[in-house]
Amino acid sequence: MVKIFHNSNHQISDIYKNCIVDGDIHIIKKTNSLDSIINYSKNIIKKHFTGFHDVQKAQEKINVTDYVEIIMKIKDDFTNSIKTDQMMSSMLQKLNLQNEDIFFDKPKIRVVTYNKYLESGAGYIFKPHRDSWYAGPKSQLNFWFPIFDIDLNSTFVIYPNYWQKNILNSSENFDYEMWKKKFRFTANKHIKTDTRNHPLPLEEVDKTQEFRVDCNAGDLVIFSGCHLHGSIPNASNKTRFSIDFRIISKDLHEQNIGINVDSKSTGSTISDFKNSLNLKNYSI
Secondary structure, three states: OOOEEOOOOOOHHHHHHHHHHHOOEEEEOOOHHHHHHHHHHHHHHHHHOOOOOOHHHHHHHOOHHHHHHHHHHHHHHHHOOHHHHHHHHHHHHHOOOOOOOEEEOOOEEEEEOEOOOOOOHHHOOOOOEOHHHHOOOOOOEEEEEEOOOOOOOOOEEEOHHHOOOOOOEOHHHOEHHHHHHHOOOOHHHOOOOOOOOOOOEOOOOOOOOOEEOOOOOOOEEEEEOOOOEEEOOEOOOOOEEEEEEEEEEHHHHHOOOOOOOOOOOEOOOHHHOEEOOOOOEOOO
16 A cells, blocks of 8 residues: 655655555655755746746736746756756755666656646646656656646646556557657747657546646655656646656666556666766666
């Protein structure tokens, strides 16, 4: 049975294996380890939304095409910066995860608008999925945190009842190398609809036991990437800005530790991961 730990004070290195084997979920409240990267990301967001008093309500004063152009610049500025890599390494050090065994992928800023303003492409609302459907390693540990405060109407959701339960899905049609070639840099072209090859459930998801993550800026959510999880339509009146990234332990990955319930995707994201200590790419 999946255990959910609120206000967890566990060392992440101690809980890693339980998360990827047993499906444990941890919420670490008000950790100052995130302060620097949150402030850094806020500055990037505000820089590109110059002239907007409240960046979380900017959609009310700009057309969606121009909005997409701005958030694509924000995402690129954040994700593809050497400074971001360095800040990630520093943050992982504060979390006692900076060593030769721990690798991380490129952190991403997610933007979820409200009132159905933008639900595709750069503002895609992820349907229920496992990261393994997107060719993520089964030893992968996910980290998620909001940049600004959120509420239960604008958070994301995990479905712990599917931890070891199969759900019919389209992951067999997902190949990571093909995704990178065809879709990785096309998010800005999908505004009204999203025709990219996202792996999706092919049967109705039982949401009776869904876990809506209750957290605010400064809180950190940690869970296995093999959990079924996804975004929900933003029913608040503020855009949700959040950051997520993933780590792997090379030792656990090479021991083939983790659970693959129902993924049939091909390829692997493993080459996207960098070492937390020296920032060198994972070598297979």
